[in-house]
Amino acid sequence: xxxxxxxxxxxxxxxxxxxxxxxxxxxxxxxxxxxxxxxxxxxxxxxxxxxxxxxxxxxxxxxxxxxxxxxxxxxxxxxxxxxxxxxxxxxxxxxxxxxxxxxxxxxxxxx
Numbered sequence: 220x221x222x223x224x225x226x227x228x229x230x231x232x233x234x235x236x237x238x239x240x241x242x243x244x245x246x247x248x249x250x251x252x253x254x255x256x257x258x259x260x261x262x263x264x265x266x267x268x269x270x271x272x273x274x275x276x277x278x279x280x281x282x283x284x285x286x287x288x289x290x291x292x293x294x295x296x297x298x299x300x301x302x303x304x305x306x307x308x309x310x311x312x313x314x315x316x317x318x319x320x321x322x323x324x325x326x327x328x329x330x
Contacts, residue, residue, distance in 0.1 A: 225266045232261055249280070254274070257276045258275070293307070
C-alpha cells in the first residue's frame with residue numbers, strides 16, 4: 220500500500236529533523252537511524268495509509284528537498300513572486316502560463 224502524507228505528518232517530520240539537526244552527517248544528510256526514529260516518533264500522527272518506515276521517511280525527505288530546491292531556483296528568476304504564506308499565488312492567464320511551463324520543466328512529479 221502506498222504512503223499517504225498529511226500536512227500534520229510532514230510538519231511533525233520536519234520538527235523531528237529540526238530537533239535532531241545536531242545528528243546531520245558530514246555529507247549534510249541524516250543517517251538511517253534518524254529516519255527510523257522519525258517513523259517511531261511520528262507514528263501517533265498517522266492519519267491515513269500504512270505505518271511508515273524509515274525508508275519511506277528518507278524518500279519523503281528527498282521529495283521535500285526537490286520541492287525546496289525548485290522553489291529556491293524559481294525565486295531567483297526575475298519578475299516572479301513567492302511568499303511563505305501564499306506560495307506562488309498565480310493570478311491571471313499570463314502568470315498561470317509561466318508557472319505551468321516552469322513546473323513542467325523543473326519539478327519532478329514523484330507523487
